[in-house]
Amino acid sequence: MAYGNELTVALLAVQRATLLTKRVFHEKAKGTVSKDDKSPVTLGDFGAQALIISAIKRNFPNDEVVGEEEASVLRANNTLREQIWDLVQGARLENSDAEDKIGGPIQSVEDLLDAIDHGTSAGGPKGRIWALDPIDGTKGFLRGGQYAVCLALIVDGDVKVGVLGCPNLPVDDSAPLDENVSSDQTDETGKGVLFSAVRGEGATSRPLSRGALQQSQPIRMKDLTDVTQATFCESVEAGHSSHGDQAEIAKLLGITKSSVRMDSQAKYASIARGAGDIYLRLPVSKSYVEKIWDHAAGDLIVREAGGEVTDATGKSLDFSRGRTLSENKGVVAASKGVHAQVLEAVKTVLESK
Numbered sequence: 001m002a003y004g005n006e007l008t009v010a011l012l013a014v015q016r017a018t019l020l021t022k023r024v025f026h027e028k029a030k031g032t033v034s035k036d037d038k039s040p041v042t043l044g045d046f047g048a049q050a051l052i053i054s055a056i057k058r059n060f061p062n063d064e065v066v067g068e069e070e071a072s073v074l075r076a077n078n079t080l081r082e083q084i085w086d087l088v089q090g091a092r093l094e095n096s097d098a099e100d101k102i103g104g105p106i107q108s109v110e111d112l113l114d115a116i117d118h119g120t121s122a123g124g125p126k127g128r129i130w131a132l133d134p135i136d137g138t139k140g141f142l143r144g145g146q147y148a149v150c151l152a153l154i155v156d157g158d159v160k161v162g163v164l165g166c167p168n169l170p171v172d173d174s175a176p177l178d179e180n181v182s183s184d185q186t187d188e189t190g191k192g193v194l195f196s197a198v199r200g201e202g203a204t205s206r207p208l209s210r211g212a213l214q215q216s217q218p219i220r221m222k223d224l225t226d227v228t229q230a231t232f233c234e235s236v237e238a239g240h241s242s243h244g245d246q247a248e249i250a251k252l253l254g255i256t257k258s259s260v261r262m263d264s265q266a267k268y269a270s271i272a273r274g275a276g277d278i279y280l281r282l283p284v285s286k287s288y289v290e291k292i293w294d295h296a297a298g299d300l301i302v303r304e305a306g307g308e309v310t311d312a313t314g315k316s317l318d319f320s321r322g323r324t325l326s327e328n329k330g331v332v333a334a335s336k337g338v339h340a341q342v343l344e345a346v347k348t349v350l351e352s353k
């Protein structure tokens with residue numbers, strides 16, 4: 001399989017990072033710090049970024065990483081740094097071959113900080129670049145909702161491998177969409193999914209585990225031709241995606257079911273496994289530019305599951321422009337049978353503004 005080694009490393013690295021994020025998820029004090037743009041970052045975001053980058057550095061020392069977080073807050077804050085060090089040391093895969101494959105534990109606090117700060121690549125159209133969002137949907141993570149650990153390999157501007165770890169989604173790919181938002185399952189009864197895709201080779205899901213990788217199974221978008229029957233997913237935060245425009249589009253398409261609001265790239269994963277049909281993310285402000293780590297893995301997983309992903313003008317998402325999707329506005333992801341119709345409605349509503 002093309003990119004087989006990259007896929008295995010990415011799956012194990014994301015799986016190990018979810019052990020850490022799940023621990024933080026259940027703690028009352030998540031070590032939340034406000035970043036310069038006022039968005040939150042937690043012990044979980046820092047710890048997961050350190051663990052994943054150390055696995056990449058060990059296996060692919062020449063690759064670059066575009067990561068969301070950086071360590072300056074930790075260099076200045078002893079308490080936070082020590083808390084993360086403890087968490088990172090405690091996050092080990094219970095299968096020694098799997099743990100060895102991704103380099104074993106981080107050796108020192110300096111290595112931990114260096115790993116986090118290795119995510120500063122400028123991105124671009126040439127070479128091998130990993131896009132990493134250690135916790136996507138941090139606001140959802142803090143609220144007790146959905147979140148995802150997201151990793152993708154971009155080669156010469158094209159996404160080749162995508163992995164999404166979704167600890168709060170039900171394992172069952174056929175569970176209805178509202179159960180994807182809020183599952184009654186526990187880790188023991190079937191919660192926690194690892195999605196992945198390799199370019200040209202399809203998309204899969206498998207249960208998250210604490211050790212070796214579990215068996216995977218293929219996932220497919222639902223084959224929808226009657227758009228009025230669609231269910232669509234959107235962000236929880238109105239500040240991230242325009243609920244008003246999305247409601248107008250649904251109305252124009254004759255969709256009567258109410259939208260399902262879900263944090264993070266779990267939205268891409270949910271439509272890829274056929275639980276939902278459409279993911280709309282329409283710009284709230286003219287100035288906001290989407291980040292590549294918020295979309296790279298989800299975009300590939302949906303396309304490999306038979307879906308179509310464009311921006312609000314119909315262009316493919318362009319991951320070759322650096323750290324952001326500077327050539328794109330918004331996201332329209334849907335099954336092939338209805339994407340063109342959805343895109344027309346998006347254009348009509350946005351042009352009327």
Ligand SMILES: Nc1ncnc2c1ncn2[C@@H]1O[C@H](COP(=O)(O)OS(=O)(=O)O)[C@@H](OP(=O)(O)O)[C@H]1O
Binds near residue numbers: 139140263265288294
């Ligand atoms: N103004 C604005 N517009 C669009 N997107 C923004 C904006 N501000 C932030 N972000 C990014 O949104 C990421 C989370 O998106 P979600 O779809 O998960 O939002 S929500 O949590 O469901 O509300 C979130 O990712 P994380 O920081 O990884 O959580 C941000 O990168």
Ligand SMILES: [Mg+2]
Binds near residue numbers: 039040
């Ligand atoms: Mg963030």
Ligand SMILES: [Mg+2]
Binds near residue numbers: 133135294
């Ligand atoms: Mg994000």
Ligand SMILES: [Mg+2]
Binds near residue numbers: 045068134136
């Ligand atoms: Mg994030």
